[in-house]
Amino acid sequence: MTDYSFHKVTVITGHYGSGKTNVSANLALKLAETGKVSIIDLDIVNPYFRISGKTNGAELFDNEKICVIASKYANSSVDIPALGFDIAGIIKDSDYTIIDVGGDDEGAKALGRYKDTLLVQGVQMLYVVNQYRYLTQKADDTLDLLREIETASGLKCTGIINNSNLGTETTAQNIESTLPYAEKITEKAGIPLVFTAGKKDLNCEKVDFPIEILIKPVWL
């Protein structure tokens, strides 16, 4: 993380439940230390967990440098996949833009709509992996899904984020044991590991991007 320089536009993709949205939110806070951040909610797949949602009754970001952009239907319980953003304009007005995409190739289809705009901007697309999730427990399966996302979006992944976790039961040892898995993926995909994420309070020394759980409904 320390020596990784973030581009102006970062797309976050991955498998359902890999932790994309939470990683995006933490990344927004990090980048807001050095500039104005726009975070775009492009998740049209799951209306339950969205960056534009409220957590514990409060707005997610109490930070004037972060602007959340979402469909006006997001978290309204109107379950329709509506998009309509001027992404080029948003990117122009921000120092950093983070795009949080829905899970799998289904979610990545929404990204395809903005492909041409994003290609012009020199976008980096980061793929979040979690070895403890079903269908992505082996490096090869995880790579298959990466290829499906690339095909659906028309964009190439440029980096891997290891966010392997077992939810509230995660231990430092759980994270450490996934390092060979993440390494294998980066080797096979030929793209770098951007960072290994892990909950701050675990004090895991292999974690170079400590995060907090920002996205959770009141009942979790």
Next chain:
Amino acid sequence: MEKVLMKGNEALAEAAIRAGCKCFFGYPITPQNEIGAYLAKRMPKTGGVFLQAESEIGAINMVYGCAGSGVRCMTSSSSPGISLKTEGISYIAGADLPCVIVNVQRGGPGLGSIQPSQADYWQSTRAIGHGDIRVPVLAPSSVQEMVDMTKKAFSIAEEYLTPVMILADGVLGQMMEPVSFDNFEESDARVSEPPWAASGHGFSRPHNIINSLYLEPIELENVIKERFERYEKIKEKETGAVYEKDAEIVVVAYGSTARVVRSAVDMARENGINAGGFRPLTLFPFPEKQLRDACKNARKVLVVEMSMGQMVDDVKLALECKLPVEFFGRTGGFVPNPEEIFNKITEIKEGL
């Protein structure tokens, strides 16, 4: 096997495959879509069939046909979709066929909301179809129980020849928890040809007839009486609850609400109130004996639900109105929080 992190919906779908479910028929609706999405990916790889029907009515009738041919099968939906399935469920129950029906409840009536709810308690336990029928209803409260109860649901369905419902809600469907599939064995997946199946036999035995129509009253009455004897056996053997004994205030809740009640009861105990939790694992049959056991020293009972109060009826019936029963609920998509339940327990304690 090491634990994996799964959503309740995904875990239930995987459990169905491991329990030997070979066919899934469904139609999309939030918040249960991950069940179909998961099975669409996994079923073909396990030699099974995933089929998205043209409607919920189509899906339940495919289940009827599939069950009739002796194949383990399942359908899932959420509240409005379950309403559409009720005609088919009645036919399946009337033909004494086993299958599993999953309801990941959302708000109602009508389209209601996509948020969690428990407002289909009456529908599930009282009127899941027309006619003299009951359907066993299992109530998971964690992602692990979504797995364990799916296995249980298939075994009850086949032992007693009845549709079985798993009554979950949006919280359980969407939440992620580490889960283990250690209690499944290879033999769970094996289905030998059931003796009642209409599956083709080359005239080697008398026909099996799948039917729910009996024009002679005496025939229908006998069939129904025999079916109700089976319900009695289910009551005897399959009823379940987890609870604490000797509490002064007993707090009854099922499903995801029971998780919140657990926190509230713990808070009450830390504050010196002798409260105890009671969580039914089965809603039909309702754990009446267990509740009476939990309430031996109780002075008041509190029922908490994500509805305007439905299970509260069964609690009163089980206690034969010998104890005062109070209700606290949120509806419309709200999940009650531990503080408001704790405040209600405190209020009850002060009034004792």
